Amino acid sequence: MLNIGKLSAATGVKIPTIRYYEQIGLLPEAGRSAGNQRQYDVKSQERLAFIRHARDLGFPLDDIRELLSLSDRPDMPCGAADVIARRQLVSVRDRIARLQSLQLELERMLAQCAHGTISDCKVIEVLGNHQCCLHADHGAA
Amino acid sequence: MLNIGKLSAATGVKIPTIRYYEQIGLLPEAGRSAGNQRQYDVKSQERLAFIRHARDLGFPLDDIRELLSLSDRPDMPCGAADVIARRQLVSVRDRIARLQSLQLELERMLAQCAHGTISDCKVIEVLGNHQCCLHADHGAA
DNA sequence: CTTGAAGCTCTAGTTACTAGAGATCCTATG
DNA sequence: CATAGGATCTCTAGTAACTAGAGCTTCAAG
Numbered sequence: 001m002l003n004i005g006k007l008s009a010a011t012g013v014k015i016p017t018i019r020y021y022e023q024i025g026l027l028p029e030a031g032r033s034a035g036n037q038r039q040y041d042v043k044s045q046e047r048l049a050f051i052r053h054a055r056d057l058g059f060p061l062d063d064i065r066e067l068l069s070l071s072d073r074p075d076m077p078c079g080a081a082d083v084i085a086r087r088q089l090v091s092v093r094d095r096i097a098r099l100q101s102l103q104l105e106l107e108r109m110l111a112q113c114a115h116g117t118i119s120d121c122k123v124i125e126v127l128g129n130h131q132c133c134l135h136a137d138h139g140a141a
Numbered sequence: 142m143l144n145i146g147k148l149s150a151a152t153g154v155k156i157p158t159i160r161y162y163e164q165i166g167l168l169p170e171a172g173r174s175a176g177n178q179r180q181y182d183v184k185s186q187e188r189l190a191f192i193r194h195a196r197d198l199g200f201p202l203d204d205i206r207e208l209l210s211l212s213d214r215p216d217m218p219c220g221a222a223d224v225i226a227r228r229q230l231v232s233v234r235d236r237i238a239r240l241q242s243l244q245l246e247l248e249r250m251l252a253q254c255a256h257g258t259i260s261d262c263k264v265i266e267v268l269g270n271h272q273c274c275l276h277a278d279h280g281a282a
Numbered sequence: 283c284t285t286g287a288a289g290c291t292c293t294a295g296t297t298a299c300t301a302g303a304g305a306t307c308c309t310a311t312g
Numbered sequence: 313c314a315t316a317g318g319a320t321c322t323c324t325a326g327t328a329a330c331t332a333g334a335g336c337t338t339c340a341a342g
Contacts, residue, residue, distance in 0.1 A: 058240075085250055089248065092243055093244060099233050099236055100237060103230065103233045109226055110226055110230065113219065115218070115223065
């Protein structure tokens with residue numbers, strides 16, 4: 001049995017976040033000690049590690065909730081988990097593509113900056129003028 | 142003079158978002174028609190386009206606020222704008238790097254999925270086990 | 283037995299919007 | 313000129329995923 005501080009240290013999830021996860025029902029209500037402090041076992045730690053990892057991977061909490069409910073029923077086909085992961089992969093790829101075009105534009109802006117005054121600052125100028133940029137269609141998304 | 146609907150169409154910023162920007166002081170209070178409806182001129186449209194573009198580039202509103210206040214003083218040196226853009230570039234690069242490692246891991250998970258039952262689903266398994274992944278240090282950030 | 287760290291609950295704040303209710307206004311058609 | 317409909321108004325509250333703080337209690341070390 002470990003208290004919330006140890007659990008936090010073990011999983012890297014901050015204490016208020018653990019309580020928050022319990023509040024929204026992502027973690028079951030923890031058992032309490034005589035003095036009303038939360039007590040966790042290894043199961044809880046594993047569940048929290050699962051959440052942590054999925055969060056690191058960018059899964060929203062709702063998907064994680066779904067994944068957890070799947071993992072509670074090990075005899076079901078895993079198509080649903082696959083769908084969630086695949087959806088996540090698509091969105092990660094999309095985010096990468098966007099960010100790469102933004103990176104290019106920022107580099108271009110900075111390369112043109114002659115360190116003069118604001119009036120001829122390319123950073124400001126480029127930001128004021130959407131026509132000249134490489135990601136014109138991203139706004140529509 | 143254009144009303145909020147036209148401004149929204151012209152800039153691609155949604156109507157409630159325009160009002161929100163006014164509320165938080167990012168846009169000055171718009172003039173009103175006899176019937177209390179907001180009226181915008183070309184200046185407002187440019188300012189909003191600037192905001193829009195900077196948002197697309199991933200700048201947080203606070204940075205945009207700063208950028209706008211800079212662009213209102215064209216005789217100042219542009220070092221500050223440069224610093225903001227540079228900071229943004231660093232964070233964009235960092236986000237790309239993270240996402241690329243997440244992409245790899247998701248691809249790996251999906252490649253291993255044999256479409257059996259949950260009990261042998263690699264997606265669930267990998268998520269439950271942080272040891273085996275490629276981005277172990279990301280959580281610390 | 284005391285003291286200081288760690289835990290508790292509860293509320294409110296964050297970012298950048300988005301949604302909805304209910305009222306008002308503007309414009310085009312009959 | 314009346315009216316129907318879409319557009320706009322204000323206001324409140326909700327979203328995601330936490331984070332911060334106040335004020336209290338409990339636990340462990342000395």
